Amino acid sequence: MTDDGGKAPAAMLAIGELAVRIGVPTHVLRYWETRFPQLRPLQRSGRRRYYRAEDVALAERIHHLLHVQGFTVEGARKALSEPGAAPAPRAPLTREVLDSAAPGQVGGIPVEALVALRQRLAAALD
Numbered sequence: 001m002t003d004d005g006g007k008a009p010a011a012m013l014a015i016g017e018l019a020v021r022i023g024v025p026t027h028v029l030r031y032w033e034t035r036f037p038q039l040r041p042l043q044r045s046g047r048r049r050y051y052r053a054e055d056v057a058l059a060e061r062i063h064h065l066l067h068v069q070g071f072t073v074e075g076a077r078k079a080l081s082e083p084g085a086a087p088a089p090r091a092p093l094t095r096e097v098l099d100s101a102a103p104g105q106v107g108g109i110p111v112e113a114l115v116a117l118r119q120r121l122a123a124a125l126d
Contacts, residue, residue: 012042012050021056022063023117032062035073038080068113 019026029049033039039058041049051059058080065076 012052013056015041015049015051018051018056018059022060023120024063024067029059032059036062036077036080064109068110 013021015026015029019029033041036058039055039062041051041055043049061080062076065071065079066073071079
């Protein structure tokens with residue numbers, strides 16, 4: 001089972017699907033494309049954007065740098081351009097990964113960030 005409405009993990013995502021997945025508006029993703037040259041989704045007829053698995057991982061990394069770690073856009077650009085800063089594919093959250101996380105983190109993500117995301121999602125559903 002997948003989180004993307006039944007899509008395979010390697011399936012491309014439309015801009016709206018990716019926006020929902022990482023919790024930002026579509027215009028933010030288009031803005032990131034202008035600021036992060038590494039983020040280049042495929043564009044099909046009608047300029048529809050399709051994000052490959054590596055684009056999704058990069059967008060998630062950018063989101064983490066900007067919204068969780070508090071980097072500026074310029075700081076995030078520098079962090080991504082450093083050697084070895086390519087976004088690594090995220091391992092699935094298994095019980096072992098969750099149990100071995102550092103205190104105050106779940107799967108390497110600070111609990112405060114997860115709580116904030118949960119609150120944003122709850123507010124969006126109200």
